[in-house]
Amino acid sequence: MSLKIDSQLIHGGVDGDSTTGAVNIPVYQTSTYRQDGLGRTRGWEYSRTGNPTRDALEQLIAQLERGKYGLAFASGLAAINTVLSLFQSKDKLIVSDNIYGGTFRILDSVFKNFGITYEIVDSSNVEEVEAAIDDDVKAIYIESPANPLLTVTDIEAIAKVAHKKGVLLIVDNTFLTPYLQRPLTLGADIVVHSGTKYLGGHSDTVAGLVAVNDEKLAERLYYLQNSIGGVLAPWDSFLIIRGIKTLGVRMEKHQHNARIIAKWLGESGYATKVYYPGIEQDKGYAIQKKQADGPGAMISFVLDEQYDYQIFLENLKLVTLAESLGGVESLVCHPASMTHAAIPADIRKEVGIVDELIRLSVGIEDVDDLIDDLEQAIKIAKRG
Numbered sequence: 377m378s379l380k381i382d383s384q385l386i387h388g389g390v391d392g393d394s395t396t397g398a399v400n401i402p403v404y405q406t407s408t409y410r411q412d413g414l415g416r417t418r419g420w421e422y423s424r425t426g427n428p429t430r431d432a433l434e435q436l437i438a439q440l441e442r443g444k445y446g447l448a449f450a451s452g453l454a455a456i457n458t459v460l461s462l463f464q465s466k467d468k469l470i471v472s473d474n475i476y477g478g479t480f481r482i483l484d485s486v487f488k489n490f491g492i493t494y495e496i497v498d499s500s501n502v503e504e505v506e507a508a509i510d511d512d513v514k515a516i517y518i519e520s521p522a523n524p525l526l527t528v529t530d531i532e533a534i535a536k537v538a539h540k541k542g543v544l545l546i547v548d549n550t551f552l553t554p555y556l557q558r559p560l561t562l563g564a565d566i567v568v569h570s571g572t573k574y575l576g577g578h579s580d581t582v583a584g585l586v587a588v589n590d591e592k593l594a595e596r597l598y599y600l601q602n603s604i605g606g607v608l609a610p611w612d613s614f615l616i617i618r619g620i621k622t623l624g625v626r627m628e629k630h631q632h633n634a635r636i637i638a639k640w641l642g643e644s645g646y647a648t649k650v651y652y653p654g655i656e657q658d659k660g661y662a663i664q665k666k667q668a669d670g671p672g673a674m675i676s677f678v679l680d681e682q683y684d685y686q687i688f689l690e691n692l693k694l695v696t697l698a699e700s701l702g703g704v705e706s707l708v709c710h711p712a713s714m715t716h717a718a719i720p721a722d723i724r725k726e727v728g729i730v731d732e733l734i735r736l737s738v739g740i741e742d743v744d745d746l747i748d749d750l751e752q753a754i755k756i757a758k759r760g
């Protein structure tokens with residue numbers, strides 16, 4: 377039976393425990409497994425290589441992303457580290473100018489030391505991406521909508537360009553999750569996730585996920601997962617599975633709140649710019665609508681200079697000043713000094729990550745309470 381995504385969120389992957397009938401997959405808190413004889417295992421050998429709880433999550437993310445193979449890691453960056461380990465010295469990656477700060481950092485201060493280089497492009501400009509593909513380029517790495525300006529990239533168009541030139545397309549799908557966007561169906565080769573965010577959904581677990589369709593690519597990634605060893609623990613795998621069960625209802629409510637807040641911010645006069653692909657004036661609106669089932673719930677805005685952004689951030693009561701996103705609670709962050717501090721100041725300015733830029737991860741609280749909180753803090757922050 378082919379289930380729709382709302383049912384798959386709850387019953388996808390491994391649906392419960394077939395031996396006991398437990399409706400949830402148990403936490404297999406074990407590092408190793410009894411072998412019945414030399415070379416005679418029951419399918420499990422050692423938990424870095426494979427663990428039934430992790431396996432259930434891996435099957436689930438594969439299914440949700442419309443892929444064949446899934447992999448779970450100890451963090452989003454452990455997942456990205458493993459994916460980047462597909463490449464070798466002298467290979468080059470084309471990277472979007474709007475990516476998670478930590479992804480930039482691992483490229484710039486880890487993989488660059490191993491001779492893997494990168495070139496930054498504006499991936500919302502397909503011609504610019506195509507022009508950057510030379511013989512050394514092995515992959516294109518994008519996020520859409522991207523961090524922190526919610527820049528939308530046409531995934532299908534970039535996939536076409538990538539495949540014409542024989543390079544891989546890697547898409548970080550953290551901001552929308554497979555509930556709203558499935559990059560593999562748009563032609564991406566590898567999807568990566570920080571499961572820490574919407575998939576876990578409760579700001580209580582750090583995790584990373586990968587999904588692919590191609591068997592050879594999957595084999596290579598499983599090999600690297602086992603060799604590098606940054607795997608997700610059984611208990612954390614359980615928590616991410618549990619989070620995913622409510623992903624649908626959470627995303628709907630996150631989006632409902634985000635749409636109202638983006639509209640309010642745009643009309644309030646408090647912000648000189650609102651970045652949210654769910655509003656028609658947004659540059660990425662049309663492509664976003666074409667390739668995803670919704671705009672998600674991340675909003676960035678530039679606070680008008682009459683308000684002191686520091687005082688604003690320090691006076692929020694319901695909305696928490698913190699790194700991260702995608703939890704049930706609303707979080708606010710200051711990209712220039714927090715999530716994107718690893719990006720050099722000149723690049724930050726160039727792409728629009730100004731000091732007054734505020735990023736809001738809209739939670740599922742009552743939206744009127746959220747607006748009241750934002751407004752009271754903005755009023756306190758009014759200069760002189």
Ligand SMILES: *Cc1c(COP(=O)(O)O)cnc(C)c1O
Nearest residue numbers: 451452453476548550570572583
């Ligand atoms: C948080 C995040 C990451 C890194 O994930 P961790 O789980 O923190 O390691 C990667 N990409 C995006 C878009 C993120 O938001």
